Amino acid sequence: MISVNDIVAIGGVLVGVIGGIFGLAPYLNKRNINVDKVLNTTEQVLTAAEPLIKISETFPALKPAGSLIDWMEQKAKAGVKAAEQLYHSGILQTDEDRFKAAQNTVYAALKEINVEPTMNQKKLISDFIQEAVNDLGHAIPTETEKNAQIQKVQQDLAEVQKENEKLKQKLANIQNTVTPVQKADTAAGGNVS
CATH class of the missing domain: 1.20.5 (Single alpha-helices involved in coiled-coils or other helix-helix interfaces)
Known part of the structure; x- marks a missing residue:
């Protein structure tokens, strides 16, 4: 979500850029400064830096806490899907095993980015796993x-x-064994009273 501060900052940058183009460029041209060369160099630097900026946006440690929470939710969904596959293959047997496997997936991902989950984050992870399990629903089995x-x-x-x-x-x-014994007992006058 974009906050009011972000909008004001973007507006300030736009005013500065527009002012620079219409005010500063003619002034610099009068001083014999090659504005086109400076702008081209600036564009090249920005173009070269763009992939680095894109990569840095993917690191949760560089993002605000809200993004880390979103990232944990994504990892919980991935963990649930992986645990479900392990369950279908027979490796995991119980619901508790599946839950722990999904949880371990999220904790391993957090460890990779050097984040030790707090108690609140652990609670959120558990909730995200439960939500992902509910989202799985009861899929119709394939052929x-x-x-x-x-x-x-x-x-x-x-x-x-x-x-x-x-x-x-x-x-x-057993019947074949019992029947001859009964017949022998009956033939021997086996009525014992």
Whole structure:
């Protein structure tokens, strides 16, 4: 957001530049100073400095605190997305694991720019992570994910069916063992009262 002070400063610079062009340039020409050469040199310096200015704008440590907060929010979103990918690949198992992974992403980014997060910043990071998780929503699984889920369910079903067959076999073995004992007991007059 542009504040009133910024607008006043920009206005002052514009008045100065316009005044310089219309007032100073004719004066300097009368004094035999090559204004075109000075302006060209100034333009070249500004053109050369522009990439450095653009790069400096990307460093959060050089920006005001509000920009650092915006930057932390962006890193929280990136951390949530990375944690979600790790969850889908099976590396992370619980929601707590995903939260800690996203949090570690933001803390690692802050460490890279030599910022030790305060308690307030840690609270904001946690809130940003929660917000990013809510923004993820419940995405409809892709066809690949659906096919993987179907394949897993089919594998689980096959395992359960095998286990069921084993249990049936054990039950049949137990019944085959118990039935001859019962017949032998009955044939021997096994009514014991």
